[in-house]
Structure formats: C-alpha cells, structure tokens
Amino acid sequence: MEEICVEWQVRGIRGATTASENSVAAIREAVRELLDELEAKNDINPDLIISATFSATRDLDAVFPAAIARERPHWCNVPLLDVQQMHVEGALERCIRFLIHVNWPAHTEIYHPYLRGAQNLRPDRNLAVAVAGEN
Numbered sequence: 001m002e003e004i005c006v007e008w009q010v011r012g013i014r015g016a017t018t019a020s021e022n023s024v025a026a027i028r029e030a031v032r033e034l035l036d037e038l039e040a041k042n043d044i045n046p047d048l049i050i051s052a053t054f055s056a057t058r059d060l061d062a063v064f065p066a067a068i069a070r071e072r073p074h075w076c077n078v079p080l081l082d083v084q085q086m087h088v089e090g091a092l093e094r095c096i097r098f099l100i101h102v103n104w105p106a107h108t109e110i111y112h113p114y115l116r117g118a119q120n121l122r123p124d125r126n127l128a129v130a131v132a133g134e135n
C-alpha cells in the first residue's frame with residue numbers, strides 16, 4: 001500500500017479585531033466572531049494548536065479573551081494567555097489581537113483574520129493568504 005507522508009511545520013497565525021465597547025457581551029461577540037473566522041477560513045483543528053496568546057488594549061478589561069476562547073468546542077485544552085497590548089499614542093482603540101502557534105501541514109496557505117476596525121492594521125495580510133514560509 002502507498003504511504004502518504006504529510007510534512008508538518010509549526011506556524012504562527014495572527015489576527016485582530018475590535019470590540020464595540022468595554023463590556024463582557026461586546027468582547028465576547030468580537031472574540032467569537034474572530035475565532036469563528038479563523039476556524040472557518042483555515043479549517044483548523046483545535047487539537048493541533050500549540051498555544052494562543054491574546055492581547056487587549058488597555059481600554060478593554062471587562063473579561064479575558066482567553067476565557068471566551070476556552071468556551072469553544074475543543075479549545076479547553078489549548079494553553080491560553082492574555083496580555084495587555086503596549087500602548088502607543090493614537091493607536092487603534094478597543095483592539096483584541098491574537099498570536100496562535102499551530103502544527104500545520106507544510107506548504108498549506110494560512111488566512112490571518114483581521115476584522116472590523118482592525119482590517120487596516122495589516123492590509124497585506126487581509127487581502128491575501130500567506131503562503132508557507134512567508135509569515
């Protein structure tokens with residue numbers, strides 16, 4: 001029988017969005033939408049996620065984004081962390097970002113979701129998917 005060998009790589013996936021206000025409901029809605037998009041566009045298997053770090057700008061403190069992520073099916077065992085985004089004067093407000101490391105089949109495209117007010121943070125990533133080795 002022919003053996004099909006899949007080459008795996010550790011890859012980083014970035015994403016960001018904004019919450020409409022500093023409330024549990026608004027942050028939950030924004031994080032769910034962002035992770036829905038991540039999973040839908042990447043056909044991601046949460047069991048292959050190595051870790052996920054969320055940052056929130058200093059104007060968001062109603063709830064931890066990691067706690068929202070942990071509510072998702074199969075995310076309860078993912079190592080999660082929240083940090084406060086460094087503040088730069090004039091930077092996008094009420095912004096939630098993530099950096100996720102994942103085991104990924106080599107040479108497979110990754111989609112980095114940038115939604116809502118965060119759409120223009122990385123127009124290069126928003127328009128195109130990143131090809132293996134380019135991120």
Ligand SMILES: O=C(O)C(=O)C[C@]1(C(=O)O)C=C[C@@H](O)C=C1
Binds near residue numbers: 014015016097121122
């Ligand atoms: O990708 C983002 O979320 C950005 O805001 C862009 C950027 C960057 O310049 O690369 C800036 C600040 C963040 O800490 C991460 C990345």
